[in-house]
Amino acid sequence: MKFVLIDRIVELESGKRIVAQKAVSLAEEYLADHFPKFPVLPGVMMIEAMVQAAAWLVRESLDFAPSLVVLKEARNVTYKSFAAPGHVLTIEAVCQELDAEHSVFAGRGESGGREIVKGRLTLRHLNLAALDGRHQETDARLRAQQRALFKLLWKGSPAAEPVGAE
DSSP, X not given: OOOOOOOEEEEEETTTEXXXXXXXXXXXXXXXXXXTXXXXXXXXXXHHHHHHHHHHXXXXXXXXXXXXXXXXXXXEEEEOSOOOTTXXXXXXXXXXXXXXXXXXXEEEEEETTEEEEEEEXXXXXXXXXXXXXXXXXXXXXXXXXXXXXXXXXXXXXXXXXXXXXX
């Protein structure tokens, strides 16, 4: 199962910084299981939301060259509060290092002006075809899916223009 934890990208400075949002909804079934009678976004999902935001910056900056951008390491992660249904978690990921094979980010999440989570993320970038040449079509399909989703998430993309806009 794959969770898309980014609802929209609100700021993007290619190769430098991204700001994205995750609206926490009671419709997300896993919330009820985290703490009975106190539904909150699990900490691991907050980290995953930071990873997904940072991965969008990597993809955009590298022109979607890697088909996969995955978490290699999370360090110095601290939690200061909870993200509950009705909250919007605003995630900022600042790129500290970026090349074809890996990247390093300082990530943080806040809601209502209050810091909820922060940490240092190291991501690995790869293509399945590099591991097994038979996966070139899979890489191409993944890139196409990512480009399509990016157009939906990024308000600065041409797909985000209102109908009838010139």
